[in-house]
Amino acid sequence: MIDPMLAAELDSVPGHDRFATVDEITAALSRLAASHPGTASLRRVGSSTLGEPIWCLTVGDGPRHALVGALPHPNEPIGGLTAIHLATRLCADASLRRATGCTWHIVGCLDPDGTRLNEGWFAGPFTKAHYGRHFYRPAGDEQVEWTFPFAYKRAYFDRVMPETLALMRLIDTTRPAFMTTLHNSEMGGAYFYISRPVPELHAVLRALPGRYGVPLHAGDPEHPSVRSLDEAVFLTPRMEDLYDYIEALGHDPADQIGGGASDSYAARYGTLSLTAELPYWRDPAAGDRSPVQTARGELLQAQAEELRETFTVLDTALTAVAGDLTARSPFIRASRFFLPLVAEAAALAEQRAQEAEARRPATTAERQSCRETVHSSRLRFGGMLLRALEGELAIGNGTPAIRAHTGALRETYAAWCAEAEAGTPDETIPIRDLVAIQYGSVLAGAAHA
Structure with a gap:
């Protein structure tokens, strides 16, 4: 061709x-x-x-x-x-x-x-x-x-x-x-x-x-x-x-x-x-249409739960520091825009999990797609929020709330990164x-x- x-x-x-x-x-x-x-x-x-x-x-x-x-x-x-x-x-x-x-x-x-x-x-x-x-x-x-x-x-x-x-x-x-x-x-x-x-x-x-x-x-x-x-x-x-x-x-x-x-x-x-x-x-899993033992609805439900958990972690941190932020950071503007969309994506996945089409066996590619959607949301939006909080620390705005939530988010983010890179091909x-x-x-x- x-x-x-x-x-x-x-x-x-x-x-x-x-x-x-x-x-x-x-x-x-x-x-x-x-x-x-x-x-x-x-x-x-x-x-x-x-x-x-x-x-x-x-x-x-x-x-x-x-x-x-x-x-x-x-x-x-x-x-x-x-x-x-x-x-x-x-x-x-x-x-x-x-x-x-x-x-x-x-x-x-x-x-x-x-x-x-x-x-x-x-x-x-x-x-x-x-x-x-x-x-x-x-x-x-x-x-x-x-x-x-x-x-x-x-x-x-x-x-x-x-x-x-x-x-x-x-x-x-x-x-x-x-x-x-x-x-x-x-x-x-x-x-x-x-x-x-x-x-x-x-x-x-x-x-x-x-x-x-x-x-x-x-x-x-x-x-x-x-x-x-x-x-x-x-x-x-x-x-x-x-x-x-x-x-x-x-x-x-x-x-x-x-x-x-x-x-x-x-x-x-x-x-x-x-x-x-x-x-x-x-x-290779991205193009694999072979069926797996899990119903598509189960995968969508699991995706919804993980996305909702991701939203909760990031939204809790952002809400806790909101009153202390001083920089006009594009990372904060982006976080405020994208985090509600993570919650919307969770609600949509949960709704699709109840549809009749979701009762069939999922494919390998669909399973991988569900996983990568969660990993991408965590690494993208968690990374941006961390950059915003570290920017506040860099200009000397180390309030107790900002210091505490920066440290906690760093730990959670490290675990998210390890999970995203474990057990899946990472060939560039x-x-x-x-x-x-x-x-x-x-x-x-x-x-x-």
């Missing part, structure tokens, strides 16, 4: 032993613009919330436009290297530019502020514990990808961030035939989102991970409302569908729905949007392989747009 031209491009990806920082991405794109003045140009398209420039490299002069945005979520750095490699190959190879038929607009980092808060783990060691201790994910209304204007039923969002505004302007000025914002997951298998069915593209996407021994995701989708188009290929979820799903369960969607996403905004121009979600760690997927899969998906998506 991978044609010879695409295979040759995949083989062009160099080895990497670390992810690129914001400064390294900017420097790489600047060098390309300087060394290929007739082919590429670099321009500032916006600013971050803290005032850092957001740069876009435009390459080629094809009749169609393709828009690539890396690091819309700052804990997902594969895209920074993918953007650099894509830009490098397009600048160097006129035949590749002609073959794509596109003028390419490549933003190397959409969220420089948040990315800098993740750079502590970009050079490794690539363990789950080290990742979690240096992890940062912005609160929902501070994420580039989820702060596009949105209005539906009782939901309304118009607090567009400067970073999102930069991407909106690019979409409006280029009206791209193809767009990808470069994301990645953490664990499990590889999977893809596309904004409309393209069966020929599905086949290429499914074949790419296997070339590098990365399993296709066979566990639960990110949300039960997500529609499957093919094995490990999903229809990009619309916020309207998520709203309706939550409402049908009897919950209040207004508590969970924020802004829209880039693909929904670009849909007005007929844009084909693609997202490749790739894990950092290889786990080579960064080159991840970049190659993502690079291949970008070229394939543009070819089928």
